[in-house]
Amino acid sequence: MHNEALEPKITLNNDVKIPVLGLGVWKASNEEAATAVGMAISHGYVLIDTAKQYGNEAGVGFGIKSGLTIAGKNRDDLFITTKVYSGDQGYQASIDAIDGQLERLQTDHVDLLLMHWPVNNLYNETWRGMEEIYRSGKARAIGVCNFDVERLTDLLEHATIKPAINQIEFNPLIHQQAVVDLCHEQGIQIEAWSPLGNGKLLKLPLFNEIAAVHKKTAAQVILRWAVQSNVIVIPKSVHEERIAENADIFDFSLTADEMNQINQLNEEHHSRWYNDYQWYGNPDGDPNRIMKA
Numbered sequence: 001m002h003n004e005a006l007e008p009k010i011t012l013n014n015d016v017k018i019p020v021l022g023l024g025v026w027k028a029s030n031e032e033a034a035t036a037v038g039m040a041i042s043h044g045y046v047l048i049d050t051a052k053q054y055g056n057e058a059g060v061g062f063g064i065k066s067g068l069t070i071a072g073k074n075r076d077d078l079f080i081t082t083k084v085y086s087g088d089q090g091y092q093a094s095i096d097a098i099d100g101q102l103e104r105l106q107t108d109h110v111d112l113l114l115m116h117w118p119v120n121n122l123y124n125e126t127w128r129g130m131e132e133i134y135r136s137g138k139a140r141a142i143g144v145c146n147f148d149v150e151r152l153t154d155l156l157e158h159a160t161i162k163p164a165i166n167q168i169e170f171n172p173l174i175h176q177q178a179v180v181d182l183c184h185e186q187g188i189q190i191e192a193w194s195p196l197g198n199g200k201l202l203k204l205p206l207f208n209e210i211a212a213v214h215k216k217t218a219a220q221v222i223l224r225w226a227v228q229s230n231v232i233v234i235p236k237s238v239h240e241e242r243i244a245e246n247a248d249i250f251d252f253s254l255t256a257d258e259m260n261q262i263n264q265l266n267e268e269h270h271s272r273w274y275n276d277y278q279w280y281g282n283p284d285g286d287p288n289r290i291m292k293a
């Protein structure tokens with residue numbers, strides 16, 4: 001199915017266009033990711049967000065291949081994002097890792113390569129490696145994740161190429177206003193991870209009240225709020241009805257008053273694990289695991 005709203009519409013600072021909504025696949029196994037990506041492509045999704053850390057690049061690659069065949073589309077119709085694994089940080093290590101990632105994804109380039117985490121003492125060198133990957137054409141755009149004001153300022157002082165994106169935890173309870181403001185000033189697009197608070201926000205009364213007014217669901221209201229806040233969203237689901245539901249947010253608008261009410265929910269802080277997480281390990285799976293098709 002073609003969904004015009006899911007086509008690339010936002011222009012990044014290197015003129016590459018990216019969709020405003022895509023599919024996330026964190027915590028999906030290779031098998032789940034393959035099925036979800038295939039379903040998403042047939043529902044018109046263009047943007048798929050994975051990471052070596054998730055251990056499911058091979059499943060995503062398989063889902064892309066089968067999804068494109070079923071939908072009668074080409075690789076160039078998609079916008080594939082993956083991330084530099086924290087265990088691959090450093091100039092040479094990040095360069096050495098990309099070919100294996102592309103092989104698992106069954107493609108010769110990604111549309112966006114993000115640094116998954118600002119590993120202290122390494123992120124500037126890693127960025128230098130990512131600039132090389134960008135110049136080689138193996139990534140059409142490069143960006144970062146989880147950079148706060150201090151680290152982003154430092155990166156900008158060392159970088160030759162400005163990040164196109166900062167993918168951060170962002171939802172009605174977590175606005176991260178300081179880093180969002182810096183990104184706006186610098187022309188760096190914000191992309192929200194866990195836009196639904198990993199599903200935990202869906203029960204909050206306000207979203208359900210607003211959803212009832214628009215004959216929509218709480219998930220749709222939250223995603224619509226992010227999109228109206230000029231933020232790209234990548235909600236994750238492995239269920240077809242939810243994949244379709246999450247993309248069906250372009251036929252209604254939240255009023256200024258509703259946006260304001262949702263904005264009042266901001267508590268600013270991250271989810272509890274965030275500040276303690278080291279990201280050197282790979283708790284979510286073995287990235288080298290090859291999916292058996």
Ligand SMILES: NC(=O)c1ccc[n+]([C@@H]2O[C@H](COP(=O)([O-])OP(=O)(O)OC[C@H]3O[C@@H](n4cnc5c(N)ncnc54)[C@H](OP(=O)(O)O)[C@@H]3O)[C@@H](O)[C@H]2O)c1
Nearest residue numbers: 024025026145193194195196197198199219235236237238
């Ligand atoms: N860069 C980073 O550091 C970073 C960190 C975290 C996440 N991410 C990316 O961001 C993506 C999204 O974040 P996330 O996966 O943490 O959380 P999320 O998208 O906020 O929420 C996903 C959860 O909500 C459920 N869900 C999705 N749509 C739903 C709906 N319409 N109704 C009810 N439940 C629904 C999903 O369950 P089912 O799957 O069972 O439907 C899943 O449990 C990730 O998948 C990943 O690609 C990046």
